[in-house]
Amino acid sequence: MQALGSRHLPLRNNVLHPNLRNQCSKRSTRVCRATGDAVKPDTLMQVALEAGRAGAKVIEESAKLPRQIERKEGNDVVTATDKASEAAIIEVIQKAFPGHAIQGEEGGVVGDVSSDYLWSIDPLDGTANFSTGYGSFCVSIGVLRHATPMAACIIEFVGGPSGDGFKQRTFTAKRNGGAFLEGQPLVVSKTRELRDAILATESLYLPDIPESWKPLSEMQRAFTASSRGVRISGSAAANACALATGTIDAYWQFNLKPWDIAAGALLVEEAGGQISTSDGCAWSVFDRSLVATNDLLHRQVLAVTEPETAKLRETGVKLGPWCVPTGYRVKSGAQLH
Known part of the structure; x- marks a missing residue:
């Protein structure tokens, strides 16, 4: 399996997205005939x-x-x-x-x-x-x-x-x-200003790294103060559905596992949304941080999450890839390289 390295350019649907800064130095059923066959x-x-x-x-x-x-x-x-x-x-x-x-x-x-x-x-x-x-x-x-x-x-x-x-x-x-x-x-919302937006997240506390609570709670405070409100549904998939339907305008989260977000991420992207890591890098389902927006708000959301993500890393929180099945071939590509 290829090593999972840092992503240097934030991409959207395999193309460099203009709304994100251009650097990131950190890090019916049929039977398929064979495992390597491409399936529509x-x-x-x-x-x-x-x-x-x-x-x-x-x-x-x-x-x-x-x-x-x-x-x-x-x-x-x-x-x-x-x-x-x-x-x-x-x-x-x-x-x-x-x-x-x-x-x-x-x-x-x-x-x-x-x-x-x-x-x-x-x-x-x-x-x-x-x-x-x-x-x-x-x-x-x-x-x-x-x-x-x-x-x-x-x-x-x-x-x-x-x-x-x-x-x-x-x-x-x-x-x-x-x-x-x-x-x-489905089409995401057209909200252009953070002050008009409704966001979603899920509460996270890392007992092994209590110092992480400060940057995590600061993001919650900043978004609550600068938006129309922050919602907690108890389901990452439900949050993604809400974003794809335009019910909410942005969603940020840490420590999601692939099964939490693999389906929801595609739903958001195909509805016209934008996804990156919380520090603005190209994202994959194996990452531990996520910022998903209606695209128009992405820079404004990252302006809050990026500095706090840097502080999270300083406390020792690991945000690199995880939950990659042993032996599964994650190849270099548009979303992970």
């Missing part, structure tokens, strides 16, 4: 949609039953529904592409890591929300070719357990083919 993004998207529906069916049925909750690392929880949803998703993917690799939040990596393709799945993004009946939560499936998202499906559950129950919204995207909500094209 539309084919990948259709399988992702089928797999997403399989996972969503498990969640829909489980939402009516008492939750079986277990502890994971720290304060994280996992339910029997997470595991059952992941199994249903993997079954669909492996039937269509037995030669592809799959990385699930709950079960780790299965399949052939020598494949060009890696399916990055979160069978229930927003487990804490699901466990208490708090919307929203999602099934999130992103398909990578090396480090580049090629297709995506997110099925979001919104509403609540009372009344008519949870409703589902189905988001799909394919590389260079657009992003969609229930088949209708």
